[in-house]
Amino acid sequence: MTASLLGTGRRGGSPQALLDAAAVQTLRRRAGLRPAEAGPRPVPAPPDPRPEPPPAAGRRLAQLLAGRTGAGGTGGRRGAAPDLTELLPQWLATAGRRGYRAPSELLPALLDAARARTDLRPPALALAGPRGRWLARLNPDWRFALRGAAGGSGEPPDPADGEAVERLWEEGLFAERVALLGSVRAHEPAAATRLLATTWGAERAEDRLMFLDSLRSGLSDADEPFLEAALGDRSRNVRATAAELLSALPDSALAGRMAARALACVGPRGVTPPAECDAGMLRDGVVERPPAGRGERAWWLGQLVEAAPLSCWRDRFGGLDPAEILALPVAPGWAEELHAAWCRAAVRQRDARWSEALLGEPSAPPAEGPGTASLAERARLLETLPEEERAAWVAGFIRAHGLSEAFQLLGVCPVPWAGPLGRAVVDALESARDAGGYPWSFSGVMGLAERCLDPAEAARLEALTTTVEDPGEPAGTGGAASYWAEAFARLVATLRLRATMLAELTPPATPIPNATPGPNPIPVTGPAGRRT
16 A cells, blocks of 8 residues: 555555555455345336337437537637537426436436536426436435425325325425425415415424415415415514515505505605605515615605506506606606616516516617616516517617627527527627627627527528638637637537437327328428438
């Protein structure tokens, strides 16, 4: 051991003798090992009736899990090879939508990937199914796959099985109970609040907050009694969350109370903020103390307007629509506060008409919009619009302002980016290249484009992969142009790989029994233009 650590040159002896000694020691250890008692064989894995993906798709999953790519670049450059690790979530989601299960031989690698990346866990565990949970019981490193399972058995309880649900709710770990509440909520929303009520008084404040937050999914008027009672909770954060959820129900009693308060402060004659934060406002979730730099009365006004149903403003302003209301003059110092509160209300209440009015025209400078100049706020407003309208608005924004400020907006657009949005992104990337500079200024958008752009755009991008020498750069270096060509080549390669992935996951056509082909079958164009 000493010679192996210090080296044979310092301790004497030859390398061959050292290796021989190590080999002898290894053989002695193996030969002297006494076999242990055989343990019980595990029970067989439960069946999974879903089919495995086609063989080509299975091989692709193995490649993605291994993270193998082609040769990369040099000198810190990414090269033109696709980043396979970024395509794995898309493969898992597509396979799940098409009803496949993970190939059995790839379950260990899939569980290892989900262990390393929490964002992969929901689609990976859904694809792994009961066999993945069975396997996870045999390896402590995969225990995360058992969270939410009844007694760690690997199988979550059926939401309709009241006895199993009640047992896990009373005996399970916190993560298991959160997952169970979500499962019951998806099965029967009212059953989730009934289950929560059975132990509500005994839960810790931080747990009550998490459980209450899970009610956002499937929120309805049936939840109002439970949420109204939670307004009296001893935890301020629980009270605030209950008030926020109630304000998202326009017909709730809290929404009516907030509307009365807001209408008393804002109208055609101007803005009069509340003079005090009374006990009723406090109970309904209004936070009394403002953050640093905010005035008290403006702070209270914003909370009242944010929680009031947006439908109340039409009558208050004589039947005007949202865009007309936003165009009305407001007393100096109050327009920004009022419009920001309406933005938050539109997001909370998922009101597409108000969101559209607050976004304004996509070609207008962001600082001159009727609602907010914040790109984060605009992204939240966009999420309330139908997918086609959302994509069309972002396409117009990109055509007018380019890609430098579009990253957050693109993140809420439906995938794939097709039609006008896809064309706008490709055109803007070409314009950015022609304007000079280097592509890493747009690395975020390029990364999104690799995952989200419609693969059909690869043909248009092909022409941008050619390097054009820049007269201002030393001959042969290519300068920024070579980096752009490399980035476009990687984008094209990734789009084509995504198209191939989707084609591989397409189930083969089921032959019609006893069917006889006609003498002149009509050729059909398959993936990548192949005639089949």
